[in-house]
Amino acid sequence: MKMLIIYTYPNHNSLNYAFLQNVIKGSKQNSNIKELQILDLYDEGFNPLLVFNEQKRRRDMHTDPDIEKYRQQITWADKIVFIYPIWWGRPPAMLLGYIDQLFASNFAYKDKKGLFPDGLLKGKSVVCVSTMKGPTHYPLIWLNNAHKTLMKRALFNFVGIKKVKFFEFGNMESPRGKQMKKLDKIYNYFKRLVL
Template structure:
């Protein structure tokens, strides 16, 4: 099993870093080959520029994008570990997606889905309570973002784990969260592709289906 981890928290003592270390060790213990993409350490440029757009016509990708696409194609599964800031990804992760998930890779002009059948497991931490994240519609928006990216790219699974109120939990509660994270990524091994949650199972999709049924 080849697994790529996308990580973009700048603080080395963050809980996100503890999750990264825990997940990496756990995956390797289960026999996976793991590549960690620490975008801050890599100094990955998240700004989509003219050269990125021109690559659609020249077929010549910027060197950093070509390398990341190569590793993305290598992976059977992609794990994103990220805080939620202002309702979404940090800019470095959003920029990575903008630049690396090119239309030619995700869905070519010939209708080829280059990432079809891969699996995505997103782990997001929040500073707010579950109740606030739900009532403010942030939960819906996070699931929708997960849907839009991995659903369009035809990933077999697109699962999302939210960890709430991280700055205010006790050390014991953090340890419990780390155990939850282990159980979450175990699904990569314990379930076959397509057996986990897909975008059609997400709260945002189910809410949309429910709304459409009323019309």
């Protein structure tokens, strides 16, 4: 298995970074994971802003040379792991900007007759590891599961990715948030992961 980790948090002295380290540690001890790439969007200086003008047209995003290396990473990966906080009920703007640019028509999906497009990323799988200040069940009860709906149905299923696993960790700023237990859970999951 070839795995791409997309990390989206601006501080390396953080719990999110600890989750990243545990994903890496578990993955490196897993004989099923043959290759591993890490994309830190903040360290990379990724520009999340969409630009459409006379030189950059929306219909040409799938061939934009400025993001070719990121398209190659997605094409290369069997499994894509996203690590990010949930802010205001959704992923950070940095990650959404990455998604806006990379999951473009004629790369991630192709329009066809009917309601749904042809997903071009079939066969890949995704794991989302997210943290939040609020209680674990806050997105489900208060926001009608908006985060998972956005990521799974509006994005991943749309581009052909059917196998999606979520870890939504709440109470992460609380001294009773069981952070070490949750870090161990992620480490053990990736240590035993199969495609």
